[in-house]
Amino acid sequence: MSGRTTALTPPEDAVPPVRHPDAPAPGEPLGSHYDQCFGCGEEQPHGLRLAATAGEGVSVTATFTVRPAHQGAPGLAHGGVLATALDETLGALQWLLRVIAVTGRLETDFVRPVPVGTELHLEARVTGVHGRKIYSTATGRIGGPDGPVAVRADALFIEVAIDHFIDNGRPEEINAALADPDQVRVARAFEVNP
Numbered sequence: 001m002s003g004r005t006t007a008l009t010p011p012e013d014a015v016p017p018v019r020h021p022d023a024p025a026p027g028e029p030l031g032s033h034y035d036q037c038f039g040c041g042e043e044q045p046h047g048l049r050l051a052a053t054a055g056e057g058v059s060v061t062a063t064f065t066v067r068p069a070h071q072g073a074p075g076l077a078h079g080g081v082l083a084t085a086l087d088e089t090l091g092a093l094q095w096l097l098r099v100i101a102v103t104g105r106l107e108t109d110f111v112r113p114v115p116v117g118t119e120l121h122l123e124a125r126v127t128g129v130h131g132r133k134i135y136s137t138a139t140g141r142i143g144g145p146d147g148p149v150a151v152r153a154d155a156l157f158i159e160v161a162i163d164h165f166i167d168n169g170r171p172e173e174i175n176a177a178l179a180d181p182d183q184v185r186v187a188r189a190f191e192v193n194p
């Protein structure tokens with residue numbers, strides 16, 4: 001990482017994010033980007049099954065219920081699982097920008113322990129865009145959208161082409177995804193010029 005800034009606030013010449021005209025309307029459920037995703041996939045038995053909804057501007061909200069499979073200490077959510085919930089919520093912002101991006105950097109504050117059974121209410125928004133770099137921030141609250149903050153994160157996502165996944169993913173999963181019309185439709189929903 002030599003010569004690379006680790007700052008997660010947008011640089012002065014960053015531009016405000018622009019909501020894509022074809023982005024899902026505020027209040028619209030975003031669905032899963034991949035049914036095997038550990039964060040949002042419906043086919044992952046121990047996954048988070050996080051459900052995200054489009055917000056105003058370039059923002060999303062999401063909920064995730066902590067289950068016994070998500071424990072670290074007895075009765076409490078694992079920190080890595082909570083970071084996943086934040087990462088997934090931040091990743092869902094891509095639906096509103098209609099770009100494909102991956103997490104380059106994620107800085108997480110764990111403010112309160114989160115017991116099993118908790119419904120975590122997350123919200124995320126893009127704070128600025130600088131070329132391929134997308135700066136964003138998220139919080140997770142216990143029990144409701146106005147509940148106490150349990151976790152928060154700042155992140156830098158980097159825009160990539162679909163080839164990022166084709167070139168780097170394991171052939172079994174990539175070939176299955178490319179053969180699935182629903183998956184291809186979802187991938188195209190992220191791209192400005194499919």
Ligand SMILES: CCCCCCCCCCCCCC(=O)SCCNC(=O)CCNC(=O)[C@H](O)C(C)(C)COP(=O)(O)OP(=O)(O)OC[C@H]1O[C@@H](n2cnc3c(N)ncnc32)[C@H](O)[C@@H]1OP(=O)(O)O
Nearest residue numbers: 004005006033087088091102103104105133158165177187
């Ligand atoms: C078919 C299926 C479709 C599914 C689609 C939906 C998928 C959605 C999935 C969502 C799932 C949930 C989300 C997930 O879990 S995503 C999974 C977790 N993330 C990853 O696996 C990413 C792994 N990393 C990489 O692939 C590369 O390093 C990337 C692509 C990120 C950059 O390598 P690339 O060679 O492309 O770019 P570059 O190195 O020229 O850098 C470009 C610029 O960025 C700056 N920079 C880079 N890194 C950092 C850093 N760490 N801190 C600070 N800055 C950083 C860099 O300085 C430069 O800035 P500047 O010099 O221009 O100013």
